[in-house]
Amino acid sequence: MKGKKILFFAVFLMWAYVPLFSASPVANQPVGLVVRSPLYGSETTGTAVDIIPFGTFSEQLGLSTTVQTFSGTATELQQRILMAVSDVSYPITPGDTFRLSYTDSVNRIVTDLQVDSNYTVDIPAMGTIDAKGMTLPQLKEKIFALVGTYFAFSNPQLTMTGTGSFFVTVKGEVNSTGSYPAWGLSRLSSVVSDATNFASSRDVVVKSLDGTERQYDLYRALRKGDLTQDPLLKAGDVVTVGRADRIVTLSGRVFRPGTYQLLSGENLKDLVTTYGGGLMPGADIQRIRVQRFDNDISQWNAEYVDLLQSDSSLVSYDQVVVDSIEQTTGSVTVEGAIRSDEAYDATTSTAIAGQASGRIFYQFYPGETLQQMVRSLQVRLMTSSDYEHASFIRNGKKQMLNLRGMLSGTDATEPLVLQTNDQLIIPFAQRFVTVTGAVTRPGTYAYVPDKTADYYIALAGGVTTDAYKPISVSVTDGSGNKMRSDSIVGKEYSVKVKENTFVRDLAPTVAVIGLVSSVLSILYYSVLTYKGVSSLQ
Numbered sequence: 001m002k003g004k005k006i007l008f009f010a011v012f013l014m015w016a017y018v019p020l021f022s023a024s025p026v027a028n029q030p031v032g033l034v035v036r037s038p039l040y041g042s043e044t045t046g047t048a049v050d051i052i053p054f055g056t057f058s059e060q061l062g063l064s065t066t067v068q069t070f071s072g073t074a075t076e077l078q079q080r081i082l083m084a085v086s087d088v089s090y091p092i093t094p095g096d097t098f099r100l101s102y103t104d105s106v107n108r109i110v111t112d113l114q115v116d117s118n119y120t121v122d123i124p125a126m127g128t129i130d131a132k133g134m135t136l137p138q139l140k141e142k143i144f145a146l147v148g149t150y151f152a153f154s155n156p157q158l159t160m161t162g163t164g165s166f167f168v169t170v171k172g173e174v175n176s177t178g179s180y181p182a183w184g185l186s187r188l189s190s191v192v193s194d195a196t197n198f199a200s201s202r203d204v205v206v207k208s209l210d211g212t213e214r215q216y217d218l219y220r221a222l223r224k225g226d227l228t229q230d231p232l233l234k235a236g237d238v239v240t241v242g243r244a245d246r247i248v249t250l251s252g253r254v255f256r257p258g259t260y261q262l263l264s265g266e267n268l269k270d271l272v273t274t275y276g277g278g279l280m281p282g283a284d285i286q287r288i289r290v291q292r293f294d295n296d297i298s299q300w301n302a303e304y305v306d307l308l309q310s311d312s313s314l315v316s317y318d319q320v321v322v323d324s325i326e327q328t329t330g331s332v333t334v335e336g337a338i339r340s341d342e343a344y345d346a347t348t349s350t351a352i353a354g355q356a357s358g359r360i361f362y363q364f365y366p367g368e369t370l371q372q373m374v375r376s377l378q379v380r381l382m383t384s385s386d387y388e389h390a391s392f393i394r395n396g397k398k399q400m401l402n403l404r405g406m407l408s409g410t411d412a413t414e415p416l417v418l419q420t421n422d423q424l425i426i427p428f429a430q431r432f433v434t435v436t437g438a439v440t441r442p443g444t445y446a447y448v449p450d451k452t453a454d455y456y457i458a459l460a461g462g463v464t465t466d467a468y469k470p471i472s473v474s475v476t477d478g479s480g481n482k483m484r485s486d487s488i489v490g491k492e493y494s495v496k497v498k499e500n501t502f503v504r505d506l507a508p509t510v511a512v513i514g515l516v517s518s519v520l521s522i523l524y525y526s527v528l529t530y531k532g533v534s535s536l537q
Contacts, residue, residue, distance in 0.1 A: 037362065057192075089232075095163070095166070099112055100123070119131045176194065188230050248262060254280060284324060288305045385403075386426065390425060392416070392425075435459070439460040440462055473496070
């Protein structure tokens with residue numbers, strides 16, 4: 001029985017851990033940014049052109065291509081009523097119907113009400129309410145107040161029995177100008193599905209009956225969740241869809257390929273990182289393909305852009321393709337305190353501290369040296385990078401490096417030619433000093449240049465009464481080498497104040513001696529007592 005339990009437990013562990021090992025990354029898809037050596041040069045033109053299908057207006061925004069119509073069935077009517085009464089922002093709409101009941105001190109009165117085209121509600125024998133701009137809860141409160149004026153303690157009740165509907169005119173960059181049915185909770189996005197492929201989702205104007213016009217950005221509404229850009233429609237609204245200024249398509253190794261409309265000032269970097277959601281693993285960011293039609297020669301041309309070095313302006317109908325990275329002779333892994341952003345501003349990248357650890361796969365040129373690679377990646381180093389303690393790993397063997405010497409040209413070591421699977425580890429600079437021993441507050445303190453051990457001992461609250469006399473201070477560097485006690489303390493140094501441990505070490509010894517003495521005394525008196533009892537017998 002015991003053997004069966006062990007076998008069952010082993011099978012369970014195998015079942016639980018198999019998915020973990022099977023979910024390995026796809027082959028040839030490194031997790032990290034791939035950077036090509038500048039020694040390969042920059043090819044700006046090419047012949048690779050793939051004609052990308054142009055996305056429709058509805059596809060750009062994820063809209064349905066068919067207009068939703070109201071069939072008037074009992075189920076749909078009930079659903080609209082439930083939606084209206086459950087939404088506190090439901091606007092009173094012409095055609096809304098209600099049932100009002102109240103007591104006139106003798107009888108229970110029931111009457112049906114309706115909102116007319118002027119947003120007025122007539123209550124028999126009581127008066128008229130102007131419901132324009134009101135929500136359903138506001139109208140209910142107004143009606144109850146009016147009934148209470150005529151009949152105290154009338155216990156009024158208002159029930160919605162139907163929702164109104166109206167038509168909205170849609171014109172501009174649409175397949176055909178027409179009127180579309182809407183109701184109180186219809187939004188702007190529900191009536192623009194008939195827009196052409198060249199319509200602008202960023203420039204949709206709604207003109208109300210009072211003559212006011214407002215411009216809306218449906219991309220921000222439907223892709224960014226900003227509902228202020230997708231307003232509720234009202235009776236008499238006229239929707240005008242403008243023509244897009246710049247429409248470009250994006251495809252390839254991005255998270256959100258599609259057709260997008262760019263605003264003024266937005267270019268290739270915005271298209272890839274913001275609209276496209278960033279690059280997928282294996283994307284070639286140094287050869288972004290921009291395809292543009294040349295009207296003079298009536299053909300498509302391709303231009304390649306290195307997004308790590310520069311941005312590129314786009315014109316309408318450009319087609320941007322992010323191809324997969326091409327395999328070269330080999331790559332070196334660089335990780336640690338280095339920026340691995342897909343696109344960044346090289347003028348400010350070194351000024352950002354506290355950046356999370358990054359990883360870069362550097363595709364080196366045949367015969368390229370380690371020193372050349374370090375200079376190429378210099379703009380990606382951070383203020384928190386530890387230049388003096390980098391390590392280079394080849395075939396499992398580690399070699400310490402001083403990157404500062406390589407960057408300044410003072411490194412006298414023989415140039416090291418890169419090989420496939422080499423690794424360069426750049427640690428983060430640890431800007432602290434550790435204080436231990438006979439101090440009030442032992443711990444880690446921020447490093448301050450040109451300070452001695454006395455400064456950090458003062459930060460730790462000074463020496464305590466159990467410090468060894470005379471005061472003895474030891475200072476060691478980050479590698480464990482002992483330094484002079486009065487020397488300047490550097491980063492990662494340790495300062496220790498020697499403790500007087502004589503009394504502390506003596507206390508356990510005294511306690512043990514006392515315990516042994518007590519045990520011996522007990523045994524001695526036990527023996528004497530036993531002998532006394534025996535002599536009496």
